[in-house]
Amino acid sequence: MTWTLATPLVLPFLTAVLAFLARYGAAGRWFSVAGNAILLGASILLMARVLDQGVIATQMGGWAAPFGITLVADYLSAVMVVITAITALAVSVYALSDIDERKEHLGYHALFNILIGGVVGAFLTGDLFNLYVWFEVMLISSFGLLILGGKKEQIDGGIKYVTLNLISTILFLSGIGLLYGMTGTLNMADMARAIDTVENQGLVTVVAMMFMVAFGVKAAVFPLFFWLPAAYHTPAFSVSAVFAGLLTKVGVYALIRMFTLVFDGDIGFTHQILLWVAALTMVTGVLGAAAQNDMRKILSFHIVSQIGYMIMGLALLTPLAVAGAVFYLVHHIIVKANLFLIAGVAERTAGSTNLDRIGGLYKSAPLLAVLFFIPAFSLAGFPPLSGFWAKYVLVAAAIEIEGWIIAAVALLVGLLTIFSMTKIWAEAFWKPHPEGVDPELTRLTPQARRNLLIPIAALAAMTLVIGFSPDPFVTFAKDAAAQLLDPTAYITTVLGGEA
Amino acid sequence: MEALIAITIGVLVAASVYLMLARNVLRFIFGLVLISNAANLTIFVAGRLTEGAPPLIPVGADGPVGDVANALPQALVLTAIVIGFGLFAFALVLMFRAYSTLGTLYSDDMRIAEPRTEDKT
Numbered sequence: 001m002t003w004t005l006a007t008p009l010v011l012p013f014l015t016a017v018l019a020f021l022a023r024y025g026a027a028g029r030w031f032s033v034a035g036n037a038i039l040l041g042a043s044i045l046l047m048a049r050v051l052d053q054g055v056i057a058t059q060m061g062g063w064a065a066p067f068g069i070t071l072v073a074d075y076l077s078a079v080m081v082v083i084t085a086i087t088a089l090a091v092s093v094y095a096l097s098d099i100d101e102r103k104e105h106l107g108y109h110a111l112f113n114i115l116i117g118g119v120v121g122a123f124l125t126g127d128l129f130n131l132y133v134w135f136e137v138m139l140i141s142s143f144g145l146l147i148l149g150g151k152k153e154q155i156d157g158g159i160k161y162v163t164l165n166l167i168s169t170i171l172f173l174s175g176i177g178l179l180y181g182m183t184g185t186l187n188m189a190d191m192a193r194a195i196d197t198v199e200n201q202g203l204v205t206v207v208a209m210m211f212m213v214a215f216g217v218k219a220a221v222f223p224l225f226f227w228l229p230a231a232y233h234t235p236a237f238s239v240s241a242v243f244a245g246l247l248t249k250v251g252v253y254a255l256i257r258m259f260t261l262v263f264d265g266d267i268g269f270t271h272q273i274l275l276w277v278a279a280l281t282m283v284t285g286v287l288g289a290a291a292q293n294d295m296r297k298i299l300s301f302h303i304v305s306q307i308g309y310m311i312m313g314l315a316l317l318t319p320l321a322v323a324g325a326v327f328y329l330v331h332h333i334i335v336k337a338n339l340f341l342i343a344g345v346a347e348r349t350a351g352s353t354n355l356d357r358i359g360g361l362y363k364s365a366p367l368l369a370v371l372f373f374i375p376a377f378s379l380a381g382f383p384p385l386s387g388f389w390a391k392y393v394l395v396a397a398a399i400e401i402e403g404w405i406i407a408a409v410a411l412l413v414g415l416l417t418i419f420s421m422t423k424i425w426a427e428a429f430w431k432p433h434p435e436g437v438d439p440e441l442t443r444l445t446p447q448a449r450r451n452l453l454i455p456i457a458a459l460a461a462m463t464l465v466i467g468f469s470p471d472p473f474v475t476f477a478k479d480a481a482a483q484l485l486d487p488t489a490y491i492t493t494v495l496g497g498e499a
Numbered sequence: 500m501e502a503l504i505a506i507t508i509g510v511l512v513a514a515s516v517y518l519m520l521a522r523n524v525l526r527f528i529f530g531l532v533l534i535s536n537a538a539n540l541t542i543f544v545a546g547r548l549t550e551g552a553p554p555l556i557p558v559g560a561d562g563p564v565g566d567v568a569n570a571l572p573q574a575l576v577l578t579a580i581v582i583g584f585g586l587f588a589f590a591l592v593l594m595f596r597a598y599s600t601l602g603t604l605y606s607d608d609m610r611i612a613e614p615r616t617e618d619k620t
Contacts, residue, residue: 129575136582143589147596155597157612159524162590166531167519169586173579174538180572181545234612 004049005058005071007042008081009124011035012088012117020110029099032092032109036116040085043078043120050078055483055493057126065495066187070126072494075480076326080123080253083330086462087245087337088116090455094341095238097444097451103148103236111148115141115242122250126494128176129186131254135172135218139165142247145239146231157231164227168217175210179262182207189494192261192487201265208263208270215258218251221311222280225304229288232303233296233353237344240296244303245337249329252310256325259314260484267317274315279406282308282413289420295343295353295428298420299336302379305413306332312406313394321397322481324390327473331386331466335375338459342372345452346428350439355424360433364440369429371453374460376425378467380418386466393474504544511537522605524597528590535583539576546572 015035022028049056050073057072059065073081092112099108118138125131147158180186182203183194198204213224220228228248232240255274263270285305292298310332313325343353345368350358362369378385391414398407433439441449466473483489511533518530549568556563598604601611 129578133578133582136586140585140589143593147593150596150600152600153612155593155600156609158593159597159606159609160612162593163524163527163531166586166590167534170531170535170538173535174541177538177542177545177572177575180542180575181547186571230612 004042004046005056005073005124006060008039008046008085008120009071009117011039011042012113012120015039016110016113016117019113020107023104023107023109028104028109029092029096032113033089033096035113036085036089036092039116039120040082040089043081043085046073047078047082049073050075055489057494065126066185066190069130070187070189070494071124072126072189072490073124074483074490075476076253076256076484077123079326079330079476079480080249081120083333084116084119084123084246086459087242087333088112090341090459091238091242091245091337094241094344094452094455097448098236098238098344106148108145108148108236111141111144112238112242115145119246119250123253126188127186128179128188128191131188132169132172132176135169135250135254138247138250139169142243146235146243148239149236151234153234157234161227161231164217164224168214168224171210171217172214175207175214178203178207178210187494188257188261189487189491192491193495195262195265204263205266205269208259208266209273211258211263212255212270212273215251215255216277218248219255219307219311220248220251220304221277221307222284222304225281225285225307228304229292229297229300232300233294237340237347241337241340241344244299244340245333248303248307249333252307252314252325252329255311256314256322256484260317260322261487261490271315271317274311275403275406278308278312278315279409280308281305281311282409286413286416286420290416290423293355295346295355295424296340298424299339299343302417302420303336305417306336306379308413309391309394309410312410313397316397316401316403316406317485318397318401319478319481319485320393320400322484323474323477324393324397326480326484327393327477328390330473330477331378331390331463334459334462334466335379335387338375338456338463339372339379341452341456341459342368342375345441345444345456346372346439348448348452349441349443350428350433351435351437355427357434358428358439359431360429360437361439362429363432364438367453368441371456371460372425372429374463376421377418378463380421381414382418384467386463386470389467389470389474393477500548500550501544504540504548508537508540508544511540522607524594524604524606524609527606528587528594531590532587535579535587539579539583542575542579543572546575 018031019028055074060069121134147154182198217224289298289301310325310328313321347353378387381387381391515530515533518526546569552567554567554570
């Protein structure tokens with residue numbers, strides 16, 4: 001029982017230690033791949049257990065909740081852990097050829113696995129202060145990964161990333177302190193019970209706003225997203241892929257968790273703000289992307305825009321809308337990580353990610369073009385790819401409660417997303433290469449081709465699977481939403497000890 | 500005592516916001532140190548202050564006797580201080596690297612990752 005929950009958490013740190021010790025040899029990178037493959041197995045076991053029992057919880061160190069630290073997994077946590085493991089495995093295979101020896105000697109693989117450990121910890125913990133600690137684990141390893149290599153752009157982007165994230169951390173910490181002062185507990189399930197008995201509910205709303213801003217910075221919502229497009233295009237491609245896939249989504253996860261479990265007292269106020277934030281995030285993100293001319297910068301702004309859709313699902317707070325948000329999270333992580341990986345291959349073959357300087361990929365590398373087409377137009381919401389169903393569920397949820405404006409914004413942003421995806425498609429793939437180079441995939445060594453293309457193809461295949469058989473995934477997302485909106489099972493499992 | 504600490508927190512936050520609004524990133528970092536200490540004090544005071552009653556268990560007893568201070572906020576603050584120290588050390592080194600590679604500490608001049616349109620040639 002205990003081990004199903006603790007294994008996915010322990011594995012990345014174990015891998016990190018091994019990878020660090022073996023960082024001067026080839027063994028280090030293979031430890032990373034093997035560790036993440038085992039992590040995927042462990043997370044699937046966890047998923048099976050959660051599907052079987054609903055919510056599972058375990059008390060660390062044998063201290064009964066709410067006094068000890070609880071690890072807890074419901075549907076949402078479990079699926080996030082699985083998707084984290086998938087992304088981690090894909091990126092660790094990609095990194096075999098993407099990360100040069102110098103970065104390996106500096107401990108890339110160790111940092112990467114610590115980052116994964118932090119992400120998994122944030123998804124599995126049931127304790128608010130422990131969530132803060134996992135955020136910090138994630139943050140410090142992401143700092144390291146971001147500036148690894150020490151190029152000028154990396155230092156420049158790193159400063160903005162570090163400073164803005166540290167401010168959010170401090171807001172989060174103060175919020176925890178105040179919430180503890182009011183409820184006398186740090187256990188999230190216990191807090192959900194205790195928060196209703198707080199006399200001054202106005203103060204609860206104030207603290208809720210502190211959490212909204214703190215997690216909002218992490219999730220990169222409007223108007224707190226400026227660190228993201230400043231930093232995400234600077235590090236190695238493996239790093240920006242895992243950042244793009246996972247980091248902001250931890251912020252979204254924390255928002256969903258706190259604003260369904262704890263801060264559901266003043267929905268008219270908090271979730272109205274979230275709805276505005278969602279609409280503005282979608283619009284500013286996609287407009288920012290339209291102004292960019294570099295593949296990774298366009299994709300970075302698209303992260304911001306897509307986060308808006310997930311926040312929209314949370315803000316509407318109907319069963320269908322939250323299900324849409326969960327579905328969107330899962331689909332988005334796979335697609336977004338994949339697009340950054342593809343940008344890496346484009347740079348390796350065509351020489352740049354700047355759209356003015358590349359071209360001809362469709363003619364010379366049709367395989368890459370197909371592999372790009374799937375996630376790119378899934379992101380834009382083409383039927384029958386996974387993004388179409390994600391957007392469909394969310395827009396249907398908005399129309400269901402007659403939120404015409406937000407539905408219209410969501411559809412309009414979808415259109416604009418298509419516009420910027422066609423821009424990448426036309427510039428990088430269709431137009432001939434400006435320097436007359438043939439960016440064929442054979443310019444890569446056979447080994448690099450294998451390591452770079454297999455993860456991309458696997459992730460694209462997953463996008464297709466979700467796209468062509470969305471039913472089980474939508475059903476799962478609806479179950480997850482039901483659990484989130486009625487957290488009775490979550491609370492009783494955590495507080496009732498080993499269930 | 501609460502009032503005194505509350506005022507201290509207010510002064511710390513005000514000073515740190517003033518520092519963080521500066522264009523010099525070194526001043527920003529100093530502001531960050533101040534505000535993280537303000538956050539630590541917030542946790543401490545939100546856990547209720549009990550004066551002169553350390554949370555100690557007398558020899559031979561199974562639990563604390565009489566009124567004792569809440570030990571949890573102290574543990575939280577300790578954790579936060581340690582983490583904050585690590586992050587601060589990293590941030591300082593990053594600023595130093597920024598100064599040696601970019602040659603400036605003014606955030607307005609840090610436009611290498613996102614060049615202005617007129618700089619793009």
